[in-house]
Amino acid sequence: MPDTAISSERARALPDGGMGTARDFFELLKPRVMSLVIFTALVGIAVAPGGIHPVIGFTALLCIAVGAGASGALNMWYDADIDARMARTENRPIPSGRVTPGEAAGFGAILSVFSVMTMGVLVNWVAAALLAFTIFFYVAIYTMWLKRRTPQNIVIGGAAGAFPPMIGWAAVTGSVSLESAALFLIIFMWTPPHFWALALCRSGDYEKAGVPMLPVVAGEKKTRGQIMLYSLALVPVTLLPGLMGFAGALYMGATAALGLGFLWLAFGLWRTRAGAAQEKAAMRLFGYSIVYLFLIFSLLLIEKMTGLGALPASALLPAM
Template sequence: MSDTAYSNDRPDVLRQGGEGSASDFFELLKPRVMSLVIFTALVGIALAPGGIHPVIGFTALLCIAVGAGASGALNMWYDADIDAKMARTAKRPIPSGRVAPQEAAVFGSVLSVFSVMTMGVLVNWVAAALLAFTIFFYVAIYTMWLKRRTPQNIVIGGAAGAFPPMIGWAAVTGTVSLESIVLFAIIFMWTPPHFWALALFRSGDYEKVGVPMMPVVAGERETRRQIMIYSALLVPVTLLPGLMGFAGTLYTVATAVLGLGFLAFAFRVWRTAPGAAQDKAAKGLFAYSILYLFLIFSLLLAERLLGM
């Protein structure tokens, strides 16, 4: 996206950009998303066999956080044209004119290189390679290619958000194991119902800017059906840590109960007709899905800390 093309739509942005505060640049990092990335990466580090020096572990988490933030900044740079037209994103630093697009691009690029190189030099190059691929996948594959071209953007692009626990595991072991792939799979399968629930009650925004989210392209009925299918596939995947022996009884039982709750929310969305009731059901699933993922990874971490 060129500055010229952008200025034709929002000339005020480029004139006002360049005076962003530290908080504006911090907002570019998508701190709420970053917090989930840090937490799931921490669980990957904690579950990995062997040990890691606390300073090295902290360095790995910092690199993962900075890499995730860099991805967010580059995403906001590339998507600034559509962010300006969507109610949910119009107040972000670039469309609101607080940060110029080229500043965000340089900021994100510098942080990307810094995070990957620091991870490689101070932790290990396997974790660094995974981090580099994650940034590339989120920015180039999801943001620049998939997001505006296919309703499967969330399904495929969700891989970017699923890598952090795998990177954390690799930071400790220098390898990718079946256990870390299962952690990846949990987040990967969780992403479609989570984001499609959001898309259901924000479909007008996506339609306005031409982003082919599932409700816009396939309709609300098909989106509700896909949410139910992916939810039914997600719950068994979350039980794999217990079946494989790297999680205990507490995790397995609690996760099964949480999974029933997830299925109940998804079923409500599936069976609700379009309108205000559907939006309410979708908002309920969206909110529960965030709590659900947090609790699943909290259980894994708690069992490891308690030696269970």
């Protein structure tokens, strides 16, 4: 559907209203997504070499959280027409009329500028530049460009959700490193199997809204195959922190075990066929994937806080 048609349809479809409650504006920030952003950014701050004053660290984390929320508000502003057509999102603040598109756009823009400028002035400008690029990437590259045009939207657009630990690392060090890139890569490779598992269960909604998600464009069988391939690529990537020397034996052993569980569920989904069995397997993988990412980053945090990371990954290997 051409952009002009989308724009005119958006204007006709959305109800009048506005000036919602504080809860409505908080909902614009996508708090569930924000919680994952905050946690992975915290891990980036914690495992980065050197140290950071607690107040500066908290400021950096707050800026990342506000920037993520700003991205969510701008995403809801632009995608309000899509949200109005999908059962999962039709009660969001804009489609329901509790907040107007203009209010959401202004709210998101103000928070974007505030988060980036505060990060630059109070933390450092490298972290601020990464935060600004992340907001731009999510809103302009993913939301406005990729989402409505290609089934690879999640693959490429997933980079936006992978930047927070890198921003946290830069807040401490003032630079970007291969170690922070490894944290980025873990989330980047995790996003397609995580999101496509959910998309298999919501393909009807996406088709109705005209969003070319992979199950809609390529079919469910191809989607299951892609989930399996990305899962096979993801598990070795999660071992990079240990191989690069900033995670220890606890991380490597537990992450390997968690990865086997991920592959088992992905394989189970790959073997299913369309119907109730596929939906059950997809939701099982989707739920596990959330716990999986949380535990991987928790292990990095636990090792850092307890000193267990000092035990090298080679301790897992049998004596020669």
